[in-house]
Amino acid sequence: MNVLLISAKADHPSxxxxxxTEHYLTGCKEIENFSCDLVNVAMNGRRAVCATxxxxxxxxxxxxxxxxxxxxxxxxxxxxxxxxLNTSIGAFGIIRDYFIARKVAKRxxxxxxxxxxxxxxxxxNYITRHFLKRILRICKxxxxxxxxxxxxxxxxxxxxxxxxxxFVDEDLIAPxxxxxxxxxxxxxxxxxxxxxxxxxxxxxxKHFPDITFILAGExxxxxxxxxxxxxxxxxxxxxxKTVISDLDAADLFLFxxxxxxxxLALAEAMARGLPAVASDVGANAEMLEDQGGIVVxxxxxxxxxxxxxxxxxxxxxxxxxxxxxKKVKEQYGTKQVMRILIRSYENVTEKVTNDTL
Numbered sequence: 235m236n237v238l239l240i241s242a243k244a245d246h247p248s249x250x251x252x253x254x255t256e257h258y259l260t261g262c263k264e265i266e267n268f269s270c271d272l273v274n275v276a277m278n279g280r281r282a283v284c285a286t287x288x289x290x291x292x293x294x295x296x297x298x299x300x301x302x303x304x305x306x307x308x309x310x311x312x313x314x315x316x317x318x319l320n321t322s323i324g325a326f327g328i329i330r331d332y333f334i335a336r337k338v339a340k341r342x343x344x345x346x347x348x349x350x351x352x353x354x355x356x357x358x359n360y361i362t363r364h365f366l367k368r369i370l371r372i373c374k375x376x377x378x379x380x381x382x383x384x385x386x387x388x389x390x391x392x393x394x395x396x397x398x399x400x401f402v403d404e405d406l407i408a409p410x411x412x413x414x415x416x417x418x419x420x421x422x423x424x425x426x427x428x429x430x431x432x433x434x435x436x437x438x439x440k441h442f443p444d445i446t447f448i449l450a451g452e453x454x455x456x457x458x459x460x461x462x463x464x465x466x467x468x469x470x471x472x473x474x475k476t477v478i479s480d481l482d483a484a485d486l487f488l489f490x491x492x493x494x495x496x497x498l499a500l501a502e503a504m505a506r507g508l509p510a511v512a513s514d515v516g517a518n519a520e521m522l523e524d525q526g527g528i529v530v531x532x533x534x535x536x537x538x539x540x541x542x543x544x545x546x547x548x549x550x551x552x553x554x555x556x557x558x559x560k561k562v563k564e565q566y567g568t569k570q571v572m573r574i575l576i577r578s579y580e581n582v583t584e585k586v587t588n589d590t591l
């Protein structure tokens with residue numbers, strides 16, 4: 235099986251598609267009779283340093299030109315069974331992804347489109363809808379991260395997609411978790427911003443002065459200017475091993491994000507045996523299944539407070555911890571997800587072959 239992977243790769247990935255790409259390329263090396271060539275679509279210029287920086291047309295021009303050069307080189311010298319195209323369907327990105335998919339499909343290579351977002355949250359304007367409709371006509375299969383995306387593609391575009399979880403490194407999965415009698419440390423990882431639920435964390439923290447709320451990640455300007463209680467700790471951007479150590483020292487993971495696809499932050503917390511309180515967005519509820527934590531509505535501060543109080547019971551947290559460790563090991567490990575992808579690739583190539591007979 236020869237795969238053309240069109241995805242973002244960074245030297246020091248901190249999240250999102252770039253981390254997925256690292257897991258994928260690592261997983262490929264352990265599979266017999268499997269090869270993968272990469273077309274790197276990573277951002278450059280100012281946005282490569284800070285993803286929230288203002289988009290530069292000059293940077294995007296050189297980025298797109300570099301992508302096309304890589305793609306032409308791969309198509310000239312490589313032979314591929316399938317092309318795996320990762321997209322987050324931004325208004326500018328979906329246009330570029332459409333032309334990439336069309337170019338690859340013209341070479342007779344079946345294209346698989348992988349949505350790394352909660353599709354209905356991003357499919358919000360005419361440009362996105364127009365090019366998304368066109369790219370879906372080209373692709374032979376679609377992958378999504380969560381049920382809301384799957385239902386949306388079916389209802390709006392008449393497309394049946396396949397849910398594929400994100401990877402968790404098997405070496406990251408803890409053998410067990412030490413459960414303390416009471417909650418003393420609550421952990422959040424990710425960008426500390428309004429859209430990730432930082433305001434809700436601030437409000438909840440006021441009601442639990444004996445609990446330390448540790449927020450690890452880049453702090454947005456709007457949050458940095460807000461007043462907060464003394465039990466809020468900004469840990470900043472950390473090395474991954476430090477984040478894991480902080481997760482191990484925590485008693486609960488709090489993740490009240492307003493939008494997600496399949497959260498790697500939540501998956502890694504589960505992999506360290508942490509029970510979680512998470513908002514009902516993206517795949518959060520599907521990941522926890524009311525067994526590994528408590529799911530609340532977006533922005534529901536009273537519900538978050540009640541969940542923290544309920545999970546102060548160490549017996550409940552211990553059961554959730556064991557459940558999370560088991561689920562991640564059985565469903566989200568790199569080897570397990572790679573096996574799912576390989577079977578899917580084989581189904582696509584078999585269908586294409588049958589359609590041409």
